[in-house]
Amino acid sequence: MRSIRDWLWVVAFVVLVVFSIPWFLWGTSTVVAGLPVWLWWHLGWMGIAAVTFGLFTRHGWDRLMGADTGTAAGPRPDGGEKP
Amino acid sequence: MSLQPLGIVVAYLLLALGVGLVAYRVGGSDAEDFYLASRTLGTLVLLFTTFATLLSAFTFFGGPNLAYQAGPEWILVMGVMDGVLFAILWYVIGYRQWLIGRAHEYVTLGEMLGDRFASPGLRGLVAGVSLLWLFPYVMLQQMGAGEALRGLTGGAVPYWGGAALITLFMIAYVMLAGLRGVAWTDTLQGLFMLSVLWVAVVWILGSLGGLGAATRGMVAANPDFAALGGGLYTPQFIISSAVTIAFGVTMFPQINQRFFVAKSATVLKRSFALWPVLVLLLFVPAFMLGAWAAGLPIEVPEGANVLSVLLSEYTPGWFAALVVAGAMAAMMSSSDSMLLSGSAYFTRDLYRPFVRPEASDRREAWIARIGVAAFALLAFAASLSRPGTLIEVGDTAFSGFALLAPPVIVALYWEATTRDGMLVGVAVPQILYLLHVLVPPVSVAVGGTTVSLLARSYAGWDVALAFMILAAALTVGVSLVSSPAVDEDAARFAVGGD
Numbered sequence: 324m325r326s327i328r329d330w331l332w333v334v335a336f337v338v339l340v341v342f343s344i345p346w347f348l349w350g351t352s353t354v355v356a357g358l359p360v361w362l363w364w365h366l367g368w369m370g371i372a373a374v375t376f377g378l379f380t381r382h383g384w385d386r387l388m389g390a391d392t393g394t395a396a397g398p399r400p401d402g403g404e405k406p
Numbered sequence: 407m408s409l410q411p412l413g414i415v416v417a418y419l420l421l422a423l424g425v426g427l428v429a430y431r432v433g434g435s436d437a438e439d440f441y442l443a444s445r446t447l448g449t450l451v452l453l454f455t456t457f458a459t460l461l462s463a464f465t466f467f468g469g470p471n472l473a474y475q476a477g478p479e480w481i482l483v484m485g486v487m488d489g490v491l492f493a494i495l496w497y498v499i500g501y502r503q504w505l506i507g508r509a510h511e512y513v514t515l516g517e518m519l520g521d522r523f524a525s526p527g528l529r530g531l532v533a534g535v536s537l538l539w540l541f542p543y544v545m546l547q548q549m550g551a552g553e554a555l556r557g558l559t560g561g562a563v564p565y566w567g568g569a570a571l572i573t574l575f576m577i578a579y580v581m582l583a584g585l586r587g588v589a590w591t592d593t594l595q596g597l598f599m600l601s602v603l604w605v606a607v608v609w610i611l612g613s614l615g616g617l618g619a620a621t622r623g624m625v626a627a628n629p630d631f632a633a634l635g636g637g638l639y640t641p642q643f644i645i646s647s648a649v650t651i652a653f654g655v656t657m658f659p660q661i662n663q664r665f666f667v668a669k670s671a672t673v674l675k676r677s678f679a680l681w682p683v684l685v686l687l688l689f690v691p692a693f694m695l696g697a698w699a700a701g702l703p704i705e706v707p708e709g710a711n712v713l714s715v716l717l718s719e720y721t722p723g724w725f726a727a728l729v730v731a732g733a734m735a736a737m738m739s740s741s742d743s744m745l746l747s748g749s750a751y752f753t754r755d756l757y758r759p760f761v762r763p764e765a766s767d768r769r770e771a772w773i774a775r776i777g778v779a780a781f782a783l784l785a786f787a788a789s790l791s792r793p794g795t796l797i798e799v800g801d802t803a804f805s806g807f808a809l810l811a812p813p814v815i816v817a818l819y820w821e822a823t824t825r826d827g828m829l830v831g832v833a834v835p836q837i838l839y840l841l842h843v844l845v846p847p848v849s850v851a852v853g854g855t856t857v858s859l860l861a862r863s864y865a866g867w868d869v870a871l872a873f874m875i876l877a878a879a880l881t882v883g884v885s886l887v888s889s890p891a892v893d894e895d896a897a898r899f900a901v902g903g904d
Contacts, residue, residue, distance in 0.1 A: 340491055343489070344486055344644060345482075350634060352632040357616070358621060359621075359633075365690075366686060369682040372682040373679055377679040380679055
């Protein structure tokens with residue numbers, strides 16, 4: 324069964340996708356430090372996405388896929404090279 | 407104008423070919439090594455080979471052209487589709503396929519589905535559909551190369567000459583290297599392109615008087631460019647493009663085959679997390695160059711690539727040639743990946759199952775090479791007629807592939823999927839979409855209003871989006887009402903645990 328943590332990852336992904344476009348800045352033409360303000364949002368958001376993805380690979384990757392065969396402390400099927 | 411830049415381009419292409427050859431000698435000579443480099447690609451190589459495959463004429467020349475004409479918002483479209491949505495699909499489809507492929511030694515998507523559903527028909531259908539949409543995308547590279555060389559040499563090399571040159575290199579390369587060769591050169595080229603692009607940005611910004619001045623010039627020429635949205639960039643356009651491209655990319659033969667080749671899950675994880683960073687590093691400078699060019703007193707002839715013109719105007723000739731050479735080489739290696747995967751689909755999923763099951767490996771290897779040459783030459787012939795802009799042609803191909811994604815995702819995650827569900831879910835949306843692409847729209851009067859039938863978009867939404875939903879609905883719906891064939895084996899797609 325899916326735990327709350329699994330669903331939180333799904334929500335995080337949805338938020339990442341939806342706000343990749345800063346809809347609330349629609350039509351804004353403010354230029355900050357030589358670039359449109361929405362482009363700064365993009366720079367920051369991609370950084371946040373990379374960090375979120377990094378955390379996901381450590382804490383959610385196999386759980387969410389249902390590929391985890393052992394307990395949390397047990398052997399995991401990731402990281403191993405193909406025999 | 408001189409032909410000296412041409413010398414630099416050809417020298418660079420030859421160098422790339424040399425690297426590919428060395429890599430090929432390192433590897434084995436069996437099919438698994440030729441197509442999958444024996445499933446041993448590490449993080450850097452996997453990341454860059456996938457990335458360089460994306461770094462085609464579509465992104466490298468089409469993107470800046472679009473930014474030049476319509477504004478830099480294309481950065482956001484590529485950001486959401488490549489940096490976030492594709493990364494998530496990399497996990498949802500890619501990791502699942504990697505787990506399944508590792509357990510059963512699959513080499514192609516068609517093989518994986520055909521085995522699970524005990525259906526050579528499904529296998530052939532998936533391969534056929536993939537080859538169909540691969541064609542315009544290979545053509546796109548030839549169109550991009552033709553324009554790039556013409557822009558660089560000021561017309562001394564005609565459009566067809568550049569397209570012919572890259573076609574020759576493509577064929578030579580695929581015949582001589584294999585995935586290992588392609589992956590190695592992709593990595594070198596990805597790193598090379600990333601560095602020269604940033605040098606170009608520094609160089610051009612230097613001669614324009616800095617970031618602020620460049621953007622002020624852009625806004626003065628096109629006040630709309632700094633604003634988010636407007637003109638071409640409607641929410642419908644942004645969402646349609648991002649969704650169809652992201653899903654389409656996962657079904658590209660050359661990308662999909664990459665899902666099978668990672669050495670370990672760690673490699674997939676690292677690539678996944680690095681994806682948005684790479685997108686940022688590449689697309690922001692490339693597309694901003696195109697957008698800044700809009701504020702500059704340069705002439706971009708009809709159909710030409712703004713990046714080539716910009717570089718030859720503001721940087722020394724040798725540097726401009728080097729960037730175009732790098733871009734062409736990147737396009738060449740992405741075409742090679744496409745042709746290589748295409749030939750795997752053709753020989754393994756179509757030729758062997760349907761034409762000559764008893765063909766020897768030697769014969770199969772020959773058929774693959776002849777197929778590649780024929781495919782590339784046909785695409786070259788088609789590219790001469792220039793059926794649309796780089797973005798238009800690319801978008802059509804992406805959407806065609808995107809229709810494959812929903813049935814595949816359903817099959818990967820839902821045990822009750824049946825063979826009939828898959829066949830209908832794959833075939834029907836493809837036929838409908840092809841009709842919309844090939845047949846011109848017709849206006850029909852219904853109750854006082856005119857309705858346009860067979861149009862490519864409705865109220866700004868790409869019609870492919872509707873067909874993606876239809877594909878998922880058909881796959882699930884038909885699976886529910888049909889029963890699995892006796893020899894189907896859902897257990898083949900199990901990934902352990904539960």
